[in-house]
Amino acid sequence: MAKAKIALYWCASCGGCEEAIVDLAEKILDVVDKADIVFWPVALDFKKSDVENYPDKYIDVCFINGAIRFSEHEEMAKLLRRKSKMVIAFGSCSHLGGIPGLANLWNKETIFRYVYHEAPTVVNKEGIEPQEKVKEDGMELELPSFWNTVRALDQVIEVDYYIPGCAPTPKIIEDAINAIFTGQLPEKGSVLASQQALCAECPLNETKPEKITLTEIKRVHQIILDHEKCYLTQGVLCLGPVTRGGCDSLCIKGGMPCTGCFGPLDQTIDQGARAASFITSIIEYEDEELIEKVVNDIVDPIGWFYRYSLPKSILKRRNMEVKKK
Ligand code: SF4
Ligand code: SF4
Ligand code: SF4
Numbered sequence: 001m002a003k004a005k006i007a008l009y010w011c012a013s014c015g016g017c018e019e020a021i022v023d024l025a026e027k028i029l030d031v032v033d034k035a036d037i038v039f040w041p042v043a044l045d046f047k048k049s050d051v052e053n054y055p056d057k058y059i060d061v062c063f064i065n066g067a068i069r070f071s072e073h074e075e076m077a078k079l080l081r082r083k084s085k086m087v088i089a090f091g092s093c094s095h096l097g098g099i100p101g102l103a104n105l106w107n108k109e110t111i112f113r114y115v116y117h118e119a120p121t122v123v124n125k126e127g128i129e130p131q132e133k134v135k136e137d138g139m140e141l142e143l144p145s146f147w148n149t150v151r152a153l154d155q156v157i158e159v160d161y162y163i164p165g166c167a168p169t170p171k172i173i174e175d176a177i178n179a180i181f182t183g184q185l186p187e188k189g190s191v192l193a194s195q196q197a198l199c200a201e202c203p204l205n206e207t208k209p210e211k212i213t214l215t216e217i218k219r220v221h222q223i224i225l226d227h228e229k230c231y232l233t234q235g236v237l238c239l240g241p242v243t244r245g246g247c248d249s250l251c252i253k254g255g256m257p258c259t260g261c262f263g264p265l266d267q268t269i270d271q272g273a274r275a276a277s278f279i280t281s282i283i284e285y286e287d288e289e290l291i292e293k294v295v296n297d298i299v300d301p302i303g304w305f306y307r308y309s310l311p312k313s314i315l316k317r318r319n320m321e322v323k324k325k
Contacts, residue, residue: 004060004181006031007039007051008090009080011073012100012150013066017091018042020167027174034181035060039080048076051083059084061180063163067093067100067311068151072144081157088176088192089153092166092261095191096271097152097311099166104310104317105302108148152312162191166261166308169247193246193262201245202252204230215284217297220256231257232282237304242268242275261308270313272306279305 010018021028038059039046062084068074081087092098103111116122116129134141153159163176176192179185186192199205208230218235225231231238231252238257244265251258264271283294298304306313 004035005038005058006035007059007062007080007084008037008042009039009062009064009076010042011064011066011077011094011153012069013091013093014099015042016167017065017093020091020165020170020173023170024173025170027170031177048079051079054083056082057085061086061088063088063090064153065090065094067097068147068153068156069100069103070144070146074147074156077153077157086160086180087153087157089159089162091168092164092263092308094153095162095164095312096263096309097150098308101150101152101309101311102303102307103150106318107320108146110320112146149317150311155311160188161185162263164191164193164244164262165247169250171248172246191244191263191266193244195266196245197265198240198243198245198247198249198252198258198262202230202240202249204228204252208233212282213284214279214282214294215290217294219299225255227255237279237298239275242271242278259304259307263309270315271309272302272313272315275305276301 039051062080089095093100112129116124132143132145172193212233216235236257239260240258243258243260244262247262264274268274284290
């Protein structure tokens with residue numbers, strides 16, 4: 001039987017999603033057994049021209065991680081879409097915009113101003129900024145354009161399936177690969193993880209009472225956490241009740257609350273709004289001053305509730321004065 005052809009590519013990515021593939025360890029040999037890797041520039045010497053020369057739909061499955069930040073990301077995503085039968089958004093950045101998507105609180109102008117001029121560690125007397133076109137030794141060099149807005153993969157191309165997580169866990173990758181190779185994939189557009197909230201698989205779930213009432217919210221460095229007891233009941237924000245399960249409760253087992261990287265459940269339109277609505281609904285409500293205090297305890301609410309999903313939210317980005325692509 002002919003081997004499947006797979007491709008892997010990164011856009012605006014920290015590299016953690018590529019690491020997640022390497023974390024498959026010897027299981028990667030099973031993948032190589034069933035598939036030929038025909039594009040993986042981070043690990044193997046493939047060029048863009050290799051992909052350009054493939055016939056359309058030559059690649060069976062293409063995994064794309066990272067968000068869409070630069071023109072180059074959009075160009076490569078569109079090229080890989082044309083050359084692939086199936087495209088899988090791999091990891092939170094590709095699935096929801098991820099951590100790079102928090103840059104949608106600013107725009108190109110304000111990001112460049114800070115990074116190249118105002119950051120305390122910057123020394124840039126000439127006020128130099130990266131230029132998209134530069135002439136050097138008579139040759140013109142071109143850099144990709146920095147878009148004003150970070151987007152998730154499906155805001156640029158059609159996506160067939162999503163593998164969630166920052167980064168996806170080896171188990172979730174393995175299950176997805178098995179589903180692909182055995183033809184046991186769910187409906188197109190599905191997120192290949194649990195259909196239940198993380199709490200359902202959390203080892204601390206038994207200690208979570210039916211009703212939780214928050215009278216204060218603490219950050220993890222402000223409390224000595226009891227690792228035998230549901231973190232939310234200890235007043236620490238844990239997004240397990242509104243986050244898709246399937247990660248095997250990695251953070252909880254590591255002694256930290258869930259920050260929501262597996263994204264929202266199917267029926268949720270806006271992960272941050274859902275999380276904010278859930279948390280505010282369990283704040284003690286009889287004392288107005290206390291409500292205000294507890295709400296003020298939430299340091300960086302956007303970073304908490306939209307940490308992985310701002311580009312895919314209803315808000316999408318902060319409305320800045322300068323609106324460019
Ligand atoms: S999803 Fe997480 S691990 Fe993957 S590229 Fe984005 S930030 Fe890195
Ligand atoms: S709220 Fe967090 S700690 Fe509590 S049961 Fe759910 S996932 Fe576990
Ligand atoms: S516990 Fe939450 S943040 Fe941690 S890996 Fe699982 S889904 Fe992601």
